[in-house]
Structure formats: C-alpha cells, structure tokens
Amino acid sequence: MSWGTALVGCGTVGGGTAGILTGSAKELKKRTGMDFPLLAVVDKDYTHARSLGLEPGILRPDLEEVLADPAVKVVIELAGGTGFAKTVVEKALDAGKHVVTANKALLATYGRELFARARARGLTIGFEASCAGAIPVVRTLAEDLVANRILGLAGIVNGTCNSILTDMGSSGLDYTAALKKAQQLGFAEADPFLDVSGTDSAHKLALLSAVAFGIWVDWKEIPLRGLEVVRTDDLAAAATKNARIKLLARAEAVAGGYRMSVEPSVIPLPQPLAALEGPFNGITVQGSETGLLYFQGRGAGARPTASAIVGDLAALAAGTSASTQKDYSCWPDKAVPTKPLADSESRGPWFVHGNGKAAEVVQGPTRAELEALGLRVFPWYEPKE
Amino acid sequence: MSWGTALVGCGTVGGGTAGILTGSAKELKKRTGMDFPLLAVVDKDYTHARSLGLEPGILRPDLEEVLADPAVKVVIELAGGTGFAKTVVEKALDAGKHVVTANKALLATYGRELFARARARGLTIGFEASCAGAIPVVRTLAEDLVANRILGLAGIVNGTCNSILTDMGSSGLDYTAALKKAQQLGFAEADPFLDVSGTDSAHKLALLSAVAFGIWVDWKEIPLRGLEVVRTDDLAAAATKNARIKLLARAEAVAGGYRMSVEPSVIPLPQPLAALEGPFNGITVQGSETGLLYFQGRGAGARPTASAIVGDLAALAAGTSASTQKDYSCWPDKAVPTKPLADSESRGPWFVHGNGKAAEVVQGPTRAELEALGLRVFPWYEPKE
Structure with a gap:
C-alpha cells in the first residue's frame, strides 16, 4: 500500500521528516509493509529544501495543485502558527487528506473544530509530535x-x-x-x-x-x-x-x-x-x-520530532491509531469544555523562602497568604506512589 | 461492540484484571465505545476468585466449554509457565479467540510458533503486560x-x-x-x-x-x-x-x-x-x-499489569494494535533467528575494583583479562546521547 505524502513547511522539522521519508524508505517498507513516498514539499522559500538534496520535482509551491493530487493521501502540516496553518489543515481535510501536525498552538486553539471536521470526513489528525517530541505520550x-x-x-x-x-x-x-x-x-x-x-x-x-x-x-x-x-x-x-x-x-x-x-x-x-x-x-x-x-x-529537534511525525503517519496508514474513526472519546472534539479551578484556592504544598527564614515546604495557606508575609512562593511537586 | 472475555488463571494479576473489567466497565465503554464483559474465569482453585466477589456464574472450570462459547472473543492467559499455558494459548487460537498474555516465559520459549499460529488464523496475541508491566514499551x-x-x-x-x-x-x-x-x-x-x-x-x-x-x-x-x-x-x-x-x-x-x-x-x-x-x-x-x-x-503487581492487559484487549478489539494482521515485521514469527555475539569478546567499558586498586572504569581489555589480574569486573553502562 502506498501512502503518498505532502509536506507543508520545510524548516527544521520538515527537513528532518523529509530526511526520514526519503532516507529510510526501505526500512519503513520492511517494518510496516507500506510505502510513504514524499510527493510534494510546499513552501514559500525553497532555500532549506534545496539544501537537503530533495528531488527538484517534488518542490511544488502550489498548495491547491498538491491537494488536488489524488496520489497525495496525507498532508504533514509544519507551517506553524495559527493562521496559514489552519487554512492548510482545513483545506487538506476538505480535500480528503489525513493530516499529521506538530502544531500545538493550532490544535490548542482550534482543535475542537478541526477534529470535528476530520471526524465528519472519515479522516485522522495525528499530533503525537506536538507534545514532547519523541516521547509517545499522546x-x-x-x-x-x-x-x-x-x-x-x-x-x-x-x-x-x-x-x-x-x-x-x-x-x-x-x-x-x-x-x-x-x-x-x-x-x-x-x-x-x-x-x-x-x-x-x-x-x-x-x-x-x-x-x-x-x-x-x-x-x-x-x-x-x-x-x-x-x-x-x-x-x-x-x-x-x-x-x-x-x-x-x-x-x-x-x-x-x-x-x-x-x-x-x-x-x-x-x-x-x-x-x-x-x-x-x-x-x-x-x-x-x-x-x-x-x-x-x-522534546524538540529535527529528527526526534520527525520520528513522532512518521510514527503517526504509519499509524494512520495502518489504521492503528485510535483516531476519530474509532469510538474513542479522548480527542478534542469529544472532550468536555472545562474551566480549571481557580489558582487562588490552592493550598499547596508550597516551597517558601525569604524574609530571613530558612527554605521550607508548607501546606495549608494560600499563595496570597504566604506572599503577604513577604515570602517567595513556588509550588512544591513531589508525586507519591 | 461487545468483546466477551475469558480469564484463564485468577491469581494476583488475574484478580487485578477481573477487578478492572468488572469495576471499570462503564469508564471503558465511555473511553473506547466498546464493552468487555468478563464471561468466564477458568481456574483449578476458585478460592481467590471467590474472595473478589465475582459473579458465581462466571466461574467456569471447563476450559473446553468456555472455548466453545461463541460469545468469548478473547482469552487472557494468566496461568503462567510454559506447560498448561501453552496448551491454553494453542486451544484458544484454534478456537478462533484472540489471546492476551503476561507470560514472558511462554513467549520467549514458544513465541515463534504461537505467533505463526495466530497469524494463520487471523488472530492477535497481545503481550504488552509481559515486559515491564505498566510501561507501554512493546x-x-x-x-x-x-x-x-x-x-x-x-x-x-x-x-x-x-x-x-x-x-x-x-x-x-x-x-x-x-x-x-x-x-x-x-x-x-x-x-x-x-x-x-x-x-x-x-x-x-x-x-x-x-x-x-x-x-x-x-x-x-x-x-x-x-x-x-x-x-x-x-x-x-x-x-x-x-x-x-x-x-x-x-x-x-x-x-x-x-x-x-x-x-x-x-x-x-x-x-x-x-x-x-x-x-x-x-x-x-x-x-x-x-x-x-x-x-x-x-513492572509488576496486580493493577499495573492488569492495566497493560486491558490496554492490549482494547487495542485488539479496536484493531489499533500493529498485530499479526498488519504487515508489521516486528513480531516473533517474522524476527530473524540470531545468535548474540560472544560475551567473551566484549572490551568494555568495565567497572573494576579490588586487589588493592581504587575503583575505575576501563575500556580495551576483555573481562577474562581483567579477572586474571584478580579484579572484580562489572559492565559499566552510561548511555550517551
């Protein structure tokens, strides 16, 4: 099975992703049984892409043309930010392409509507790379x-x-x-x-x-x-x-x-x-x-982040991600809108020092009460089994 | 979708698994959209199972009868060892049931033939729980x-x-x-x-x-x-x-x-x-x-190991495990038989001490060469980025 892929944005992480897709194609085929040909790199400026020695024919600046290409099945959005990147993801989904992204700003801001859009079209948004890079925490x-x-x-x-x-x-x-x-x-x-x-x-x-x-x-x-x-x-x-x-x-x-x-x-x-x-x-x-x-x-860097991107790509291709197409309730569009509790009500534990006192850990007062005593105050984090 | 489950072996981990399947059924349904009813517990001795307050009707000692039950879709093998446990897995696969197991001894010994058997029947063997318990390293x-x-x-x-x-x-x-x-x-x-x-x-x-x-x-x-x-x-x-x-x-x-x-x-x-x-x-x-x-x-304990077992169960039910039914080459039956390199050829680094010398880390000699000097010798492990 061949999963033609388009990259939008070819900076540091885009370059790392292109490097894995072109340089490790044989190994990926051996491990997963699938091909992930890099069919298009869309960017405003191809200086970096050219420095990577990519095949010139895949440098395709016309996003609409790339999205109209039926061989492109997945769009990897690495443009960054919440403006153009949002348009890229929306257009990719509307064109029937799966999306993989490392863009936490975009998903934290527009995740609900983008996931709903993907779900309505039978598509997947992979975002393992957006949180903690190479660590598969999502x-x-x-x-x-x-x-x-x-x-x-x-x-x-x-x-x-x-x-x-x-x-x-x-x-x-x-x-x-x-x-x-x-x-x-x-x-x-x-x-x-x-x-x-x-x-x-x-x-x-x-x-x-x-x-x-x-x-x-x-x-x-x-x-x-x-x-x-x-x-x-x-x-x-x-x-x-x-x-x-x-x-x-x-x-x-x-x-x-x-x-x-x-x-x-x-x-x-x-x-x-x-x-x-x-x-x-x-x-x-x-x-x-x-x-x-x-x-x-x-948590960052070209190759570690690209590892997570390619992991997502393989998972959505193999159907092994608990994506919007399964009945899992863990995705942004199904999550319940919630306000975090007021910070001012937390009663610690706090690490405090200053005002002539030795550092200590205290629990009970609020931060404001401690600060009123002239103390420097930080949360104390010591997870217990 | 309902994934009827049978437990074979109800000791510590079996009890933990039964506890999650019965106690967290609602949450599992909410998170995955699937039901995992515990339909049978097979054991020689039901003292422990009874102490858990399980519904008496699911204590079904006749393995053959349980495997003949079309409502049972997955068998969780927690009998342990490489004798009866092997028979359980073989019979479960032959009866068309998926298998989840925490049994590393069994899979390290018979993994190739058991995975081939699963693959031939379009079934999955989940074994996340067999290595490092709650850590999803597999x-x-x-x-x-x-x-x-x-x-x-x-x-x-x-x-x-x-x-x-x-x-x-x-x-x-x-x-x-x-x-x-x-x-x-x-x-x-x-x-x-x-x-x-x-x-x-x-x-x-x-x-x-x-x-x-x-x-x-x-x-x-x-x-x-x-x-x-x-x-x-x-x-x-x-x-x-x-x-x-x-x-x-x-x-x-x-x-x-x-x-x-x-x-x-x-x-x-x-x-x-x-x-x-x-x-x-x-x-x-x-x-x-x-x-x-x-x-x-x-890496062990009732609930942490059961967490991995239920994770496997959900993944095989959702089709989101890169199982023998995908073309992934990572499973025992596809792995290439290999002999590890001879231990005697390793040249360290070694941690050595004894014979009147201060502890130090050395590289170059073999273990035997260092031991011949009357030194205590251990491998030194310091992974580098």
Whole structure:
C-alpha cells in the first residue's frame, strides 16, 4: 500500500521528516509493509529544501495543485502558527487528506473544530509530535492507559526553558543574562516569548489534558507564570532542600474539578523531573491502575520530532491509531469544555523562602497568604506512589 | 461492540484484571465505545476468585466449554509457565479467540510458533503486560518508533531484583541475607530462582529484542549472571564512583551483530536507571532518530499489569494494535533467528575494583583479562546521547 505524502513547511522539522521519508524508505517498507513516498514539499522559500538534496520535482509551491493530487493521501502540516496553518489543515481535510501536525498552538486553539471536521470526513489528525517530541505520550494516554482514570500529569515540556534554568543553576547567571546567552548560542529564539512565558507549555498541557482527562480547557485560562519570576536566590534556596526549579506544566484531578498550571515549581531530587537537565522533556503520569509512570526524551529537534511525525503517519496508514474513526472519546472534539479551578484556592504544598527564614515546604495557606508575609512562593511537586 | 472475555488463571494479576473489567466497565465503554464483559474465569482453585466477589456464574472450570462459547472473543492467559499455558494459548487460537498474555516465559520459549499460529488464523496475541508491566514499551517499540533503527535498549525489568539490590545498598546486608529478608516480607518468591538468576529478565530481553531489532534470540543463549555474584564490597566500590549496581538486561546493535546480556552492571548517577530504587522497572531505548528515551514505572503487581492487559484487549478489539494482521515485521514469527555475539569478546567499558586498586572504569581489555589480574569486573553502562 502506498501512502503518498505532502509536506507543508520545510524548516527544521520538515527537513528532518523529509530526511526520514526519503532516507529510510526501505526500512519503513520492511517494518510496516507500506510505502510513504514524499510527493510534494510546499513552501514559500525553497532555500532549506534545496539544501537537503530533495528531488527538484517534488518542490511544488502550489498548495491547491498538491491537494488536488489524488496520489497525495496525507498532508504533514509544519507551517506553524495559527493562521496559514489552519487554512492548510482545513483545506487538506476538505480535500480528503489525513493530516499529521506538530502544531500545538493550532490544535490548542482550534482543535475542537478541526477534529470535528476530520471526524465528519472519515479522516485522522495525528499530533503525537506536538507534545514532547519523541516521547509517545499522546498514544500512551489515548490507548495504552485506557484502563486508568488519569489522576494527574506533570511535565517539563519545553526544552528551551529547561536549558535556561539548568544554566542559571550551574553558572549563577540571572534570568536575563541566561536568556541572552541561550539566544547567542541558538538554543532560544530571537523572540523567546512563546517559550519563556510558558505559553508553549500551556498549549501542550491543554492538548494532553484533553487526551488524559477528556476535558477541553481554553489554554488562555491555564494559570501561567513564566521564567522571568525565577531569581538566582530562588534556585539557591531550592538547592538547600536538595531540590530544583523547573518550568512545570501540571494538571490534576481534584475534588470539584481540575487544577492546572504552568509555572516555575520546586521538585526534590531524586525525582527524575528534578534531575532532568538541559534541552529535554520529561513527563509523569499518575494512573489509577498503573501508579506513577515517567517518560523522558528529546522534546524538540529535527529528527526526534520527525520520528513522532512518521510514527503517526504509519499509524494512520495502518489504521492503528485510535483516531476519530474509532469510538474513542479522548480527542478534542469529544472532550468536555472545562474551566480549571481557580489558582487562588490552592493550598499547596508550597516551597517558601525569604524574609530571613530558612527554605521550607508548607501546606495549608494560600499563595496570597504566604506572599503577604513577604515570602517567595513556588509550588512544591513531589508525586507519591 | 461487545468483546466477551475469558480469564484463564485468577491469581494476583488475574484478580487485578477481573477487578478492572468488572469495576471499570462503564469508564471503558465511555473511553473506547466498546464493552468487555468478563464471561468466564477458568481456574483449578476458585478460592481467590471467590474472595473478589465475582459473579458465581462466571466461574467456569471447563476450559473446553468456555472455548466453545461463541460469545468469548478473547482469552487472557494468566496461568503462567510454559506447560498448561501453552496448551491454553494453542486451544484458544484454534478456537478462533484472540489471546492476551503476561507470560514472558511462554513467549520467549514458544513465541515463534504461537505467533505463526495466530497469524494463520487471523488472530492477535497481545503481550504488552509481559515486559515491564505498566510501561507501554512493546507498543512504543513496535509502532511509535517505527521511523528509527533501534541502536540499543537496556532495562531494569525485574522489580524483585531491584528491591533486593536497593536493600543491600542501604542496609549493608549481603545477598543471602537480603534475599531472605525479601522472602520474609513477601517481595521475593519462596523459589526466587527465575527472578534472581536473571532468567525472567532474559525472557523479557528476548521478547523486547524481537520487537526492537527484528531478531529472534534463544533466551538460553543470552549471557546471564545473577544477583549472587554481587558482594557488598562491590556496591561500596560502585558508590565511590557515584554509581549503583543494577541487574541490567541489555541489547545493543554493534558491528557484526548484537551484544546481549543480563547481569549486575554499574550505572553512574544521575542516569535515571542508577537512581531507580525499589520494585520498579526502567528502560532506556536508543533510537537512530529519537536519541535516548527513558521510561519508568511499575513492572509488576496486580493493577499495573492488569492495566497493560486491558490496554492490549482494547487495542485488539479496536484493531489499533500493529498485530499479526498488519504487515508489521516486528513480531516473533517474522524476527530473524540470531545468535548474540560472544560475551567473551566484549572490551568494555568495565567497572573494576579490588586487589588493592581504587575503583575505575576501563575500556580495551576483555573481562577474562581483567579477572586474571584478580579484579572484580562489572559492565559499566552510561548511555550517551
């Protein structure tokens, strides 16, 4: 069976995907019994695509022409953003093409309508690559853990932020200086807002919460604090408790609803999330039957993300994804619109320090009550079995 | 759609599985759109089954009668061992039933013929629960990582051994005393041979290697050293290098073939496998595209194992497992019979100590050459990105 594929957007991840589809075609055929010929690369600018040595005939700039090609069965959307990318996905679905995407901003914003559109047309949207790169956490939550109520999930899902925090901890640089260094070294974008503000993590948390809990949360309603709140004395205070500060995206089923947040949080060693340094992702999942699970790997980069994209491509081709064409309730269009509980009601546990007091972990007061005492306050995350 | 299920063997894991199928039936229906009624529990002794409060009518001791029931679509084999369990699986397949099993000994020994039998009949054998319990490593290797050549995998896949080694490290007890304590506390079996010898880990490594590398290795040919080789001074020497000794099941693609072993190995912190304490499993997978991935969770126990069993059950019912009915080449009957490379040719890296020398890591000599110097020798495992 041949699954002709079109790539829209050929930047870093697009290049990695094209590299696997062309360079590993034989191995893919051997492993899956299927062919995935790359029939088209649609882009505004072919400088990068040309540098990859792709066959010139597949550089087809006319999206409409590509979507009208009956040999194209799947469109891989890697244009990014929520404007043109949305049009690409809509047009691809309307043309009867399955979609694979790594675009968390798009799905966190328009996931419900796009999934409904796919379902109505008997098509699939694969988005494993959108959350935690090479880690198959979407599939795991959607299918492998189907016997569980998910009680909570928490993850370091932005490698740029984790790199900056790791560097602040080891170098003693403050946030502004560490960010500047990361930009100079190419680890952080020229405009780092989506990463360092926690927005990218909130997009991923909204998507993962749909799959895990069957709830649909407007990502803008997830309480968000970015890296800018972290001071070097916070890192030092955490270290006195043998703990680390990480930008943690977290959702928990609690009495009365779901508590969600993206914010710098204090995690004690030897929790693997505390030990995770550099540009990696790590996710804990608490299942009602499994207990605590933990997954770690590369959350970004050309080849790790492309691995997830090609995994999705093979799954939808083989019919082995619990897609919109099965009766699974885990997808955005079936998730129940839900508001996260008010952040202000959380009673910890909190990591606090400052105002002449040694660092400690407290439970009971609200954040506002602690801040009124002049304390620095961060959530304390220590999952229990 | 209704997927009538029969359990054969109702011990610890069988009880956990029955508990999920009866107690979480509504949630399963909601998540998957399917019903999985538990129609039969086959056992020699119903003491445990009765203690679970199962409906008496489903306690059906006559296997032949259960297999003749057209409402039974899936047989969950939890009898254990390679004798009666093999008969159960063969008869179930011959009667047209899909099979889910947690039995690594059975599949590592007879996997090729049982998978061929399933394939010939258009049926599926699910075995996620047989390797690393709640961690979905079979699915991940078979499907999510399909874009990768797997370069290596290594895991702590026996929680009993990890508990004993953790206790030896913290209590200073020697192996014999720690084993006795684990037996008294119920963490180790009265006959602990399968666990502590590494045999159980070798079964799992043989199965995981089939899925990861497409090779079929006779588990008896995997070089095996058990916990009995570990002395308290080995643990202390490892600690001087900030490292831990773990029973590691390991397979690597190297020039000329595959190097495989199950043996106590030295792993430096902060590697998560080194930090893993107590009755847990952890697995690293090195993919050609993903780089290093790591998964951690409960590898045994009633509910964690049952979670994997019910995940398999749902996947085969939904048709979303890359089963023998798809053209995937990752299953035992399609794997290529392969002998692991001779252990004696490995040139490390090794962790060595003893004979008046400080502990160090060396590469180049063979194990025999180092042992001839009167040194204690263990493999050193430190996966690199």
